[in-house]
Amino acid sequence: MPNTADVVIVGGGIMGASTAYHLAKRGCKSVVVLEAGEMFGLGSTGLNAGGVRYQFASPVNIELSKLSFGMMERFADEMDQQIGLRRCGYLFMLDQAADLEQFRRNVALQNAHGVPSRVVTTEEIAALAPEVDVTGIIGGTWCPADGLVDPHGLLQGYISNARRLGATLRTGARVDAVEVADGRVAAVRTKDDLIATANVVIAAGPWSASIGEMVGVEIPIDPIRRQIAVTGPIPGLRPDFPFVIDFSRSLYFHREGPGILTGKSNNDELASFDTSVDQEWRLRHFEEAAQRLPLLAEAEISAEWAGLYEVTPDDQPILGRLPEVGGLFICAGFSGHGLMHGPASGLLMAEEILDDRARTIDIDPLRWERFASGVSVGEYNVV
Numbered sequence: 001m002p003n004t005a006d007v008v009i010v011g012g013g014i015m016g017a018s019t020a021y022h023l024a025k026r027g028c029k030s031v032v033v034l035e036a037g038e039m040f041g042l043g044s045t046g047l048n049a050g051g052v053r054y055q056f057a058s059p060v061n062i063e064l065s066k067l068s069f070g071m072m073e074r075f076a077d078e079m080d081q082q083i084g085l086r087r088c089g090y091l092f093m094l095d096q097a098a099d100l101e102q103f104r105r106n107v108a109l110q111n112a113h114g115v116p117s118r119v120v121t122t123e124e125i126a127a128l129a130p131e132v133d134v135t136g137i138i139g140g141t142w143c144p145a146d147g148l149v150d151p152h153g154l155l156q157g158y159i160s161n162a163r164r165l166g167a168t169l170r171t172g173a174r175v176d177a178v179e180v181a182d183g184r185v186a187a188v189r190t191k192d193d194l195i196a197t198a199n200v201v202i203a204a205g206p207w208s209a210s211i212g213e214m215v216g217v218e219i220p221i222d223p224i225r226r227q228i229a230v231t232g233p234i235p236g237l238r239p240d241f242p243f244v245i246d247f248s249r250s251l252y253f254h255r256e257g258p259g260i261l262t263g264k265s266n267n268d269e270l271a272s273f274d275t276s277v278d279q280e281w282r283l284r285h286f287e288e289a290a291q292r293l294p295l296l297a298e299a300e301i302s303a304e305w306a307g308l309y310e311v312t313p314d315d316q317p318i319l320g321r322l323p324e325v326g327g328l329f330i331c332a333g334f335s336g337h338g339l340m341h342g343p344a345s346g347l348l349m350a351e352e353i354l355d356d357r358a359r360t361i362d363i364d365p366l367r368w369e370r371f372a373s374g375v376s377v378g379e380y381n382v383v
């Protein structure tokens, strides 16, 4: 382990790995990523649904998706790593008039940003996904360019290429303290090492508030449990089955190998680091899932798990410099849709650190200061 570094990144999920890669690519070789887990990808990055979409309600999230999609398209060539990007489309199904109105506005905004999404009728939904029971559905939205990616491929690509470019990435290296001197970051401490550094990036996902506490900065990110189940093979399941979301039920499905991956968010879940499977919630989830997608009724569950969303008060990430301590940065709080924004966010963080300011996308709406100023643009399309 080096005992000095230009930049130390706390957390080796998609945000930490992508930031390290983009810093190293820009020529900043003295970068250290410290990951508490014994392996990379044991946090949210290894436990998510792999969905990638343009269909957001805020301009900044649509732009983050556009930048990330371009990078994912080039990933296999540039990074020598397959990521299984598949454009199966995202189909939002709506049963509330107010949601349909909001999604109409979202589609207009997405179209203005060049995204090929559109509003669809219930009949069109039934044609796009005949496997789904559309009872109660009054309309929805569809974007054929949305899809899926392999989270592990994406993470591994950034880790191996950051290393190739000279960065140091370590597992089993929990950060216990961030030392500050004269109002600036001075060093990072693990149980085995002390690394002197002038720049620290908090990329600890759902654990980011605890890193802020180390330096007296309040970071409003709550860990919220979210559950997923994957079925065994479902005979006759078509390869291009889309990513289907029953929005008001926070219920979703997509094809995973020969079966279906399904999740349902519990919007009453309280903040905690508990990642055991909630048995009561799982029963409610499976009952509603089988109603919406009847071919699940006969399917066997082959895997189940719970992970943590990293939720902010406005469901938007916190990106950029933290003004209270010199040399302190944050890239966290993506509120359950961060995998897809990892590629873009790492690039923007590298710009923020090396050029003083992220410039490819204006990240002002995502800065930490918004919580004090009260000016925040929340995200409506949260599942």
Ligand SMILES: Cc1cc2nc3c(=O)[nH]c(=O)nc-3n(C[C@H](O)[C@H](O)[C@H](O)COP(=O)(O)OP(=O)(O)OC[C@H]3O[C@@H](n4cnc5c(N)ncnc54)[C@H](O)[C@@H]3O)c2cc1C
Pocket (backbone or CB within 6 Å): 010, 011, 012, 013, 014, 015, 016, 034, 035, 036, 037, 041, 042, 043, 044, 045, 046, 047, 048, 049, 050, 051, 052, 173, 174, 175, 176, 203, 204, 205, 206, 207, 226, 227, 228, 263, 306, 307, 308, 309, 310, 331, 332, 333, 334, 335, 336, 337, 338, 339, 340, 341
């Ligand atoms: C069930 C579920 C479904 C999801 N579905 C999607 C989806 O379809 N599409 C999508 O884009 N996103 C999805 N997400 C969200 C996505 O997974 C996250 O937004 C993203 O992975 C966040 O990445 P991260 O790097 O910020 O956090 P993480 O991957 O959690 O990485 C943070 C890392 O910091 C480490 N750490 C914590 N404390 C310390 C410390 N003191 N010292 C050192 N290291 C530390 C942790 O061990 C962890 O590895 C989903 C999430 C869940 C839980």
